[in-house]
Amino acid sequence: MIEIKDLHKSYKMGSNSLHVLKGINFNVQEGELVSIMGSSGSGKSTLLNILGMLDEADSGSYTLDGLPIKNLNEKIAARYRNKFLGFIFQSFNLISYKSALDNVALPLYYQGVKRNERIDIAMSYLEKVGLAKWSGHLPNELSGGQKQRVAIARALASNPKVLLADEPTGALDTKTSYEVMDLIQGINDEGRTILVVTHEHDIAQMTKRIVNLKDGLIIDDTRVDQIRALSNV
Numbered sequence: 001m002i003e004i005k006d007l008h009k010s011y012k013m014g015s016n017s018l019h020v021l022k023g024i025n026f027n028v029q030e031g032e033l034v035s036i037m038g039s040s041g042s043g044k045s046t047l048l049n050i051l052g053m054l055d056e057a058d059s060g061s062y063t064l065d066g067l068p069i070k071n072l073n074e075k076i077a078a079r080y081r082n083k084f085l086g087f088i089f090q091s092f093n094l095i096s097y098k099s100a101l102d103n104v105a106l107p108l109y110y111q112g113v114k115r116n117e118r119i120d121i122a123m124s125y126l127e128k129v130g131l132a133k134w135s136g137h138l139p140n141e142l143s144g145g146q147k148q149r150v151a152i153a154r155a156l157a158s159n160p161k162v163l164l165a166d167e168p169t170g171a172l173d174t175k176t177s178y179e180v181m182d183l184i185q186g187i188n189d190e191g192r193t194i195l196v197v198t199h200e201h202d203i204a205q206m207t208k209r210i211v212n213l214k215d216g217l218i219i220d221d222t223r224v225d226q227i228r229a230l231s232n233v
C-alpha cells in the first residue's frame with residue numbers, strides 16, 4: 001500500500017539547512033496497523049506530512065497504492081488525498097460552529113455527494129463510533145474522547161484506504177486514550193491500513209508494528225507480537 005525508498009527531507013532556514021529525514025526506507029502492506037515512534041524532533045511529523053501529501057520529499061520515492069507521488073499539481077494531489085487518505089489529529093480539528101453530523105459530512109460535500117446521501121453516510125459513521133445520539137451537538141458540547149470519535153468518523157466518511165493519525169491520543173486522558181485506540185484497532189480489524197504517530201509507548205503497543213525513528217533514520221522496525229514473545233522469554 002505504501003512504499004518509501006531512500007526518502008530525504010531538509011528544511012531551509014536562512015543560509016542553513018536542517019537535514020530531517022536522512023534516507024527512510026519502509027513499506028506498509030494493506031491492512032497493517034503501524035505506529036511511528038521517536039523522540040521530539042526525530043522527524044515523525046515530517047514523515048507523516050509527506051505520507052499525507054501535505055509536503056514533498058527532496059529526494060527518494062513514495063508510492064501509494066501503486067501510484068508514484070511526485071510533482072503532482074495541487075488539484076491532482078487533493079484528489080489523491082480525498083481518495084486515499086483520512087487524517088486524524090491530536091487537536092481533533094473539528095469546525096466549532098458545525099454539528100458533529102455536519103463535521104462528519106464535510107469531506108463528502110467536497111466530493112460532491114448530494115446532501116441527503118451525505119447525511120445518511122455521516123450518520124452511519126457516527127453510529128459506528130457510538131455517537132449517533134450526539135449528532136446534533138456542537139464540538140464544544142462533547143468530551144475530548146467524543147470529539148476524537150467524531151474526527152475518526154469524519155476521517156472514515158470518504159472511505160479512504162489509509163488513515164494517518166498524528167498523536168490521536170495526545171490530548172486525552174489514559175482511559176479515553178485506550179478507548180480511542182480500541183476503536184482504531186476495530187477499524188483496522190475491518191482491513192483498513194492505519195499509521196499512528198505517537199510518543200507514548202503504551203499506545204504504540206496497541207498497534208501491530210512499531211517503527212522507531214531517531215535523528216531522521218529508522219533505527220528499529222518490530223512486530224508487536226515479537227516484542228511480546230521476547231518479553232515472555
Ligand SMILES: Nc1ncnc2c1ncn2[C@@H]1O[C@H](COP(=O)(O)OP(=O)(O)OP(=O)(O)O)[C@@H](O)[C@H]1O
Pocket residue numbers: 011012013018020038039040041042043044045046047199
Ligand atoms: N516547516 C519547518 N521549517 C523548519 N524546520 C522544521 C519545520 N518543520 C519541522 N522542522 C524541524 O524539523 C525537525 C523535525 O521536526 P518534526 O516535527 O518532524 O519532528 P517530530 O518527531 O514530529 O517532533 P514532535 O514529536 O516534537 O512533534 C525539528 O528539528 C523541527 O524543528
